[in-house]
Amino acid sequence: MATIPLVERELSAKELSVRPVVWTIAGSDSGGGAGIQADLLTLHDLGCHGCSVITALTAQNSVAVTAVEPVSAAMLNAQLEALKADLYPSAVKIGLIGNQQQLEFLADWLGDNLPGVPVILDPVMVASCGDGLQSREEAPETDDVKGKPCLDFSPFVGKISLITPNKAELARLTGELLADDDALVIAADRLWQRFGGSVLAKGGDCPWQQPRAKDLLLLGDIPTISPLHRRQGFWLSGERVATAHNHGSGCTLSSAIAAFVARGLVLPDAVLLAKAYVFEGLRQASAVGKGPGPLARTGIPESLTAMASIYPLHESRSHRLPTKGFTRLGRNLGVYPVVADIDMLEALLEAGAKTIQLRIKGEIGPGSPAEADIIRAIELGRQYQARVFINDHWRLAISYGAFGVHLGQEDVDTVPLDAIAEAGMALGLSSHGLFEALLALELHPSYLALGHIFPTTTKEMPSKPQGLETLALLTKIVSTAVPTVAIGGIEAGNLPKVAATGVDNIAVVRAVTEASDPAAAFRALADAWENRNAR
Numbered sequence: 001m002a003t004i005p006l007v008e009r010e011l012s013a014k015e016l017s018v019r020p021v022v023w024t025i026a027g028s029d030s031g032g033g034a035g036i037q038a039d040l041l042t043l044h045d046l047g048c049h050g051c052s053v054i055t056a057l058t059a060q061n062s063v064a065v066t067a068v069e070p071v072s073a074a075m076l077n078a079q080l081e082a083l084k085a086d087l088y089p090s091a092v093k094i095g096l097i098g099n100q101q102q103l104e105f106l107a108d109w110l111g112d113n114l115p116g117v118p119v120i121l122d123p124v125m126v127a128s129c130g131d132g133l134q135s136r137e138e139a140p141e142t143d144d145v146k147g148k149p150c151l152d153f154s155p156f157v158g159k160i161s162l163i164t165p166n167k168a169e170l171a172r173l174t175g176e177l178l179a180d181d182d183a184l185v186i187a188a189d190r191l192w193q194r195f196g197g198s199v200l201a202k203g204g205d206c207p208w209q210q211p212r213a214k215d216l217l218l219l220g221d222i223p224t225i226s227p228l229h230r231r232q233g234f235w236l237s238g239e240r241v242a243t244a245h246n247h248g249s250g251c252t253l254s255s256a257i258a259a260f261v262a263r264g265l266v267l268p269d270a271v272l273l274a275k276a277y278v279f280e281g282l283r284q285a286s287a288v289g290k291g292p293g294p295l296a297r298t299g300i301p302e303s304l305t306a307m308a309s310i311y312p313l314h315e316s317r318s319h320r321l322p323t324k325g326f327t328r329l330g331r332n333l334g335v336y337p338v339v340a341d342i343d344m345l346e347a348l349l350e351a352g353a354k355t356i357q358l359r360i361k362g363e364i365g366p367g368s369p370a371e372a373d374i375i376r377a378i379e380l381g382r383q384y385q386a387r388v389f390i391n392d393h394w395r396l397a398i399s400y401g402a403f404g405v406h407l408g409q410e411d412v413d414t415v416p417l418d419a420i421a422e423a424g425m426a427l428g429l430s431s432h433g434l435f436e437a438l439l440a441l442e443l444h445p446s447y448l449a450l451g452h453i454f455p456t457t458t459k460e461m462p463s464k465p466q467g468l469e470t471l472a473l474l475t476k477i478v479s480t481a482v483p484t485v486a487i488g489g490i491e492a493g494n495l496p497k498v499a500a501t502g503v504d505n506i507a508v509v510r511a512v513t514e515a516s517d518p519a520a521a522f523r524a525l526a527d528a529w530e531n532r533n534a535r
Ligand SMILES: Cc1ncc(COP(=O)(O)OP(=O)(O)O)c(N)n1
Pocket: 336, 338, 357, 359, 391, 392, 406, 407, 408, 409, 428, 429, 430, 449, 450, 451, 459, 485, 487, 507
């Protein structure tokens, strides 16, 4: 075989920034609905440059797979080396693997050549039409889905970020017979313990899940998400789409996850967006041949109705939902300063702040100066007819009749939200990314904070800055349901760009507290925000 010359040149920032490169290592579907073809369509649709490493040719149409032929080891290697030399990936999706030899080679090659690159493994074994997809020696036709796995995936242990089996694949991978959610949880957990990384056990082919289908997401030890959600399990529950046109849905899901990861989203956010993408793709799918048609390509999902509902594996949602709602707020809260000092709080109210937060960290003892500050802040709120939120200290806020409380995600499981709602108060909740935003929305807060947008020195953050593009997307998704507040690194210089995302409000700490004249800094920000659409 001719060798392809290695390209060795520095890429310009512009070249690198255009579309993140994602590889799909998978089989070709001659029918164009699944495999490499579905992946490349998905990757392009989601703003990535898709590269393909073909593991096997399949002869198939929308009703049957008639032949499968794995490529040679040399050809597989040549494709990988050619791409590595010029088109290094930001993420990799693996789909159909032609045989055990390929699998072992791939696991070694990826470990040696792409350290640190996120790998999404869709352990494809059965096509949606029911035909086996490995070559005949690997998967005899008599194989039952709960029988022996046709491939041994153990060489991938410790090397993948996420594995996405459907029920049939999970049954084969674990040797478990799956007939209800309890069995699904046990099998997914077993896979999770064995593979490391994260597991998405898909429920679309679980007949007992009606009327909604639930995927089980078991998150690995992901350093860029809140410690609260690391190594935790969540159900992602979504409406079933009544369509026969679902060819390539698993391929589309896994390549969409890879696309969103390559675009810089953390894994749980990428999974949610990819699920919404598949949901929209199914809703708009139509026939091409005589059998199930392919999914439609509908771009980055922006609608809340396409998003799954999330609830923790070990907790019922009803347990967390207050029976009475929190105070409803209008969209416009004004520029929202967050301060620790009571005199500054008063000065900012005097300067016209209509929403403000007192954020005193740490324990507050009875009769302490900090308690006196909270009492005073609540009184000042009444005096100035402003919305004063108390951060963290919900008991004092309830006792002294505050307008509202601001809580973080870590507080939600321990604070009796019912008590806040029953006291007729407002609740602001923090979120860092789509996963946390959707979790928070389940509680119907009065506003939702979207943070942190830019790097901040005010607080140590486990998450990455969201940036303006993600802020715009999050705003589109959630703002039909709740007023939004952007926070983190916002100041006069970046205010116009933040405003352009469409977020309803901004909250600031240093832009006001570190100004030589905080009241004047607040007035300037408030003025710029009010006139944001006038330029
Ligand atoms: C408006 C607003 N948004 C986010 C936060 C952060 O709150 P939380 O996550 O509770 O973290 P701490 O502020 O307690 O460190 C906020 N305070 N205000």
